[in-house]
Amino acid sequence: MRTLWKPLSLAVSLVFSGSVFLAPALQAEEAKATSVLEEGKKLAFSRKKGNCLACHQIEGGNAAGNIGPPLIIMDKRFPDKAKLRAQIYDSTAANPNSVMPPFGRHGALTDAEVDKITEFVYSL
Secondary structure (H helix, E strand, C coil): CHHHHHHHHHHHHHHHHHHHHHHHHHHHHHHHHHHHHHHHHHHHHCCCCCCHHHCCCCCCCCCCCCCCCCCCCHHHHCCCHHHHHHHHHCHHHCCCCCCCCCCCCCCCCCHHHHHHHHHHHHHC
16 A cells, blocks of 8 residues: 555645646746737727727727727637638728728738737737
């Protein structure tokens, strides 16, 4: 009985000590993801940058527009996040008659800003 206890005790202590080392890394990753979503929301709501509220209804936004569709269940509407990013970057590539400005192509948003807005919109 005693011979089984030591290896089991060692295994349990390794699992718990490993989680102690992993917890800060996971917390840092979660904080980074939250920060990206917050930055994306700021950009999307900013009248000087994304200005998504001018045309779309977004939860938490004031004075939302009704030109574009409401931005809800975006992960279901765009299972491929790259297609959502492409839509934000230049919607006229998929639909030449789109009234949505080609934010990336015209340089209104940088690639990094498009990425952050994509992450935020995808989370809706």
